[in-house]
Amino acid sequence: MQQLRQDDPPRIGDFVTLARLDVDGSRGVPERRYLARGADGGRTVVACLPAPGSDPAQWAAEAQQAARLTQPGFWPVAQLGGTPAFPWYASPYRPALPLPAALAAHGGPLPEPLVRTLGGALAEALASAHVLGIVHGGVCPAGVLLTACGPLLGCFGATRAHPLAATAPPRTGVLETGCLAPERAAGGPADRAGDVYALGAVLAYAATGHTVPERDEVPTGLRDLISACRSRDPQGRPEPVAVLGALLPGAAYGGLAGATEPMSLPGRVVEALSRQSAGVLATALPTQER
Numbered sequence: 138m139q140q141l142r143q144d145d146p147p148r149i150g151d152f153v154t155l156a157r158l159d160v161d162g163s164r165g166v167p168e169r170r171y172l173a174r175g176a177d178g179g180r181t182v183v184a185c186l187p188a189p190g191s192d193p194a195q196w197a198a199e200a201q202q203a204a205r206l207t208q209p210g211f212w213p214v215a216q217l218g219g220t221p222a223f224p225w226y227a228s229p230y231r232p233a234l235p236l237p238a239a240l241a242a243h244g245g246p247l248p249e250p251l252v253r254t255l256g257g258a259l260a261e262a263l264a265s266a267h268v269l270g271i272v273h274g275g276v277c278p279a280g281v282l283l284t285a286c287g288p289l290l291g292c293f294g295a296t297r298a299h300p301l302a303a304t305a306p307p308r309t310g311v312l313e314t315g316c317l318a319p320e321r322a323a324g325g326p327a328d329r330a331g332d333v334y335a336l337g338a339v340l341a342y343a344a345t346g347h348t349v350p351e352r353d354e355v356p357t358g359l360r361d362l363i364s365a366c367r368s369r370d371p372q373g374r375p376e377p378v379a380v381l382g383a384l385l386p387g388a389a390y391g392g393l394a395g396a397t398e399p400m401s402l403p404g405r406v407v408e409a410l411s412r413q414s415a416g417v418l419a420t421a422l423p424t425q426e427r
Contacts, residue, residue, distance in 0.1 A: 165313035209395025210262025274327030276335035315348030337366025
């Protein structure tokens with residue numbers, strides 16, 4: 138959580154903004170994300186707006202596509218609102234840390250077993266979306282929200298679904314360049330191979346703190362897989378199901394994405410999730426007495 142700044146909106150639709158989800162200086166966040174509460178105090182949400190400098194109309198169109206994506210493993214888009222110049226969406230609040238915040242709480246890269254579990258859940262989520270012909274198009278560390286039960290992929294403005302994926306330009310200056318496949322950076326369409334490239338960047342980030350690390354920085358057991366995901370040749374990248382199998386040999390498909398049981402997380406990450414939850418509960422609306 139980060140305190141609101143003077144240029145932050147006091148309200149988003151029917152919700153009163155309480156705090157920023159992302160700290161100042163966070164890189165690669167494709168939208169503005171706020172913790173907010175209904176005016177009656179009875180409902181807390183994560184409310185999102187387009188990033189400064191982005192196209193509100195494109196962002197709103199992508200958010201509408203994301204609202205149709207109900208597959209396990211994706212952060213839900215529950216409510217859409219606003220105007221063409223000021224679109225927004227909201228999701229029910231649950232304690233969640235963007236992946237960069239999780240690494241900051243832990244004090245560095247995550248342990249390899251956790252990287253494998255996290256990556257397996259993300260690969261499973263992408264596989265389930267790809268089966269439906271849906272391409273995310275904006276996988277990045279900031280788009281991974283780590284909850285007590287595992288990671289969820291944000292379904293925010295960077296999300297693209299067919300046929301929008303074929304025409305939407307890349308979000309230059311918003312998505313981290315290390316997560317953008319070479320063919321996408323050259324103006325090609327968002328596709329499944331690009332999602333796998335970005336997944337490789339997320340795995341590299343979780344394991345090293347960098348989306349484009351030196352090979353020697355990557356744990357030995359992950360080097361070949363991350364290199365394959367980040368191949369410059371789209372045809373040389375594995376399918377998400379193959380990524381899942383490489384990360385968690387023998388894991389049953391369908392049991393990771395959107396899990397409801399707590400996963401094993403480092404103590405400092407659990408503490409950060411608990412602090413966030415307590416902070417949200419303790420934050421009163423501006424019109425209320427503390």
